[in-house]
Amino acid sequence: MSLTHLLNRSARLSLAPRLHLPSPSYTSLRRCLYLTHFSYNTNSFSHLSVRVSHSSYASKIAMGDNPDAGMDAVQRRLMFEDECILVDENDQVVGHETKYNCHLWEKIESGGMLHRAFSVFLFNSKYELLLQQRSATKVTFPLVWTNTCCSHPLYRESELIYEDALGVRNAAQRKLLDELGIPAEDVPVDQFTPLGRILYKAPSDGKWGEHELDYLLFIVRDVNVHPNPDEVADIKYVNREQLKELLRKADAGEEGLKLSPWFRLVVDNFLFKWWDHVEKGTFKEAADMKTIHRLT
DSSP: OOHHHHHHHHHHHHHHHHOOOSSGGGGGGOOOOOOEEEEETTEEEEEOOOOOOOTTGGGGGGGTOOTTTTSOHHHHHHHHHOEEEEEOTTOOEEEEEEHHHHTBHHHHHHHOOOEEEEEEEEEOTTOOEEEEEEOTTOSSSTTOEESSEEEOOBSSGGGOOOGGGHHHHHHHHHHHHHHHOOOGGGSOGGGOEEEEEEEEEEESSSSBEEEEEEEEEEEEOOOOOOOOTTTEEEEEEEOHHHHHHHHHHHHHTGGGOOBOHHHHHHIIIIIHHHHHHHHHTOGGGGOOOSOEEEOO
16 A cells, blocks of 8 residues: 555544644644654554644744734744653553643643653752753743753653653753753763652643653752753752752742742652752662652
8 A cells, every 4th residue: 555545544544533722723734744653662553643743833823813822932832842641640651642732721620631741850969959940931830940850751762661761861861951951961861860750730820730740850960051041041059958948938938939839749748858868879779660659
């Protein structure tokens, strides 16, 4: 059977069920087809699927038929081009979806849409933790302070690898470069230690929110940092006492300071006892990747 015939048949069979549109007008923007072929874990996937490029979405902004016209162009592109990994509450892959749909609060509430994520905690050789303030243009939780890097592995072969959390660690290396300009050689994949997983849900502003199964990755490295202003407004290294003062200000509402909900959950449940292991060089002893801590 020719490739054209395969594509036509795949389009008839699989395009309609996969359309999850942010607005009816977006239908006209769907343009191109591509093939996916990959293997994941012990299950092999070899199939034709019709997927839709969102590359022309930005061109519609000027036409006024887009419900998110105020969204930053960089964040909008990532919202529609990035495909998150959908999982069940046992961290088993059940599909994939755009970052846009994964963060719509109505979809989270109505369908329980849950995606895989990671949070990096990077310490320097003085055992100070690198924090970032999310940029003002971030769609969820803009301008809040959080841990070093928080993002998602994408639905691609290198980031779907489940064994030893390799896919998540690959994604962490990629995003540290994207967000903070940290070169890959400064953060080798084998230097990330997964200490645990949390499952949480948190609204952002009514329209957006998070529902994530979050891998907590720790690493001790001295790195070169060059923040990307599209992603990061500010950075700082903190020791324990400085972090406690940050927590106090956030609790008191001083200086308009806010913390991300996932970071606060990790701080309240794990961080300070794990910090002991970081300083002793024994944090692998604290690792528990069998348990999924449900903190919602």
